Amino acid sequence: xxxxxxxxxxxxxxxxxxxxxxxxxxxxxxxxxxxxxxxxxxxxxxxxxxxxxxxxxxxxxxxxxxxxxxxxxxxxxxxxxxxxxxxxxxx
Amino acid sequence: xxxxxxxxxxxxxxxxxxxxxxxxxxxxxxxxxxxxxxxxxxxxxxxxxxxxxxxxxxxxxxxxxxxxxxxxxxxxxxxxxxxxxxxxxxxxxxxxxxxxxxxxxxxxxxxxxxxxxxxxxxxxxxxxxxxxxxxxxxxxxxxxxxxxxxxxxxxxxxxxxxxxxxxxxxxxxxxxxxxxxxxxxxxxxxxxxxxxxxxxxxxxxxxxxxxxxxxxxxxxxxxxxxxxxxxxxxxxxxxxxxxxxxxxxxxxxxxxxxxxxx
Numbered sequence: 028x029x030x031x032x033x034x035x036x037x038x039x040x041x042x043x044x045x046x047x048x049x050x051x052x053x054x055x056x057x058x059x060x061x062x063x064x065x066x067x068x069x070x071x072x073x074x075x076x077x078x079x080x081x082x083x084x085x086x087x088x089x090x091x092x093x094x095x096x097x098x099x100x101x102x103x104x105x106x107x108x109x110x111x112x113x114x115x116x117x118x
Numbered sequence: 119x120x121x122x123x124x125x126x127x128x129x130x131x132x133x134x135x136x137x138x139x140x141x142x143x144x145x146x147x148x149x150x151x152x153x154x155x156x157x158x159x160x161x162x163x164x165x166x167x168x169x170x171x172x173x174x175x176x177x178x179x180x181x182x183x184x185x186x187x188x189x190x191x192x193x194x195x196x197x198x199x200x201x202x203x204x205x206x207x208x209x210x211x212x213x214x215x216x217x218x219x220x221x222x223x224x225x226x227x228x229x230x231x232x233x234x235x236x237x238x239x240x241x242x243x244x245x246x247x248x249x250x251x252x253x254x255x256x257x258x259x260x261x262x263x264x265x266x267x268x269x270x271x272x273x274x275x276x277x278x279x280x281x282x283x284x285x286x287x288x289x290x291x292x293x294x295x296x297x298x299x300x301x302x303x304x305x306x307x308x309x310x311x312x313x314x315x316x317x318x319x320x321x322x323x324x325x326x327x328x329x330x331x332x333x334x335x336x337x338x339x340x341x342x343x344x345x346x347x348x349x350x351x352x353x354x355x356x357x358x359x360x361x362x363x364x365x366x367x368x369x370x371x372x373x374x375x376x377x378x379x380x
Binding site: 039 | 238372
């Protein structure tokens with residue numbers, strides 16, 4: 028059986044734990060503004076692919092990459108260039 | 119010190135009621151419930167569990183003898199009001215974690231976990247909007263936490279569950295759902311069996327479609343809130359059908375799981 032890329036799509040709920048490691052607070056209810064199309068989405072709604080060497084987050088409206096997160100060797104690499112703004116509760 | 123836990127600094131003089139840093143904890147398996155041939159619930163004692171909301175999940179981490187670690191997310195099945203934390207796990211044959219949790223784990227074993235995690239796919243009984251829950255397969259798990267939370271709090275929020283399974287044998291929590299739906303407190307449960315139906319089956323026998331949703335879903339004018347959880351194709355199909363029916367996208371919360379979840 029061939030696995031289609033679309034079958035591997037998850038959503039932002041799946042990276043709640045990973046984002047808690049980095050931001051220390053609950054992030055799936057955070058609202059992100061897409062740097063490509065300007066649409067607002069909760070982090071829980073975004074498209075997430077975890078089958079790459081890291082995690083790739085795409086906008087559910089325009090499909091462009093919003094975020095890349097790689098964890099390994101005791102480090103994080105966090106690329107947020109596709110998110111113009113992240114709004115989240117202070118705790 | 120828990121192996122693999124991060125070492126905090128200076129936390130001793132801080133209040134511990136709202137831990138900000140998510141720490142790995144050890145839970146011990148108090149009870150195992152075989153729900154279906156491929157699905158089991160692990161009922162866990164977790165010391166210092168901070169409590170959770172219905173719909174949240176935990177990360178579970180297994181460490182091999184050589185130090186290799188595998189992490190997976192599992193939805194919490196128990197209500198916030200329950201004394202113990204329960205997760206329900208489907209065994210995926212080529213998975214790294216689930217074949218251990220369903221088949222190898224025994225009562226008394228220790229499991230490393232962290233949580234609760236998630237603030238988006240969460241329902242609280244104080245929300246009195248009519249509730250529509252749509253589940254595919256083991257996507258029922260976080261929705262069951264909501265149904266159990268609703269029952270534990272005595273909520274009368276009108277609630278409809280549409281639950282798609284392959285066959286009757288694959289229906290998780292069947293007896294408990296039957297019991298809760300017969301209580302007459304506003305919960306109705308509709309099943310659809312997509313691959314195999316027992317003789318005399320009176321429920322639905324097909325994949326979720328517009329006609330089925332039109333029968334089960336609340337009229338959009340009642341301003342319902344919707345939670346959909348299941349495999350990605352089901353979640354996206356149901357969400358787009360509901361939007362076509364006039365439901366506002368903001369009223370539909372979705373959670374997908376896929377083959378990386380094993």
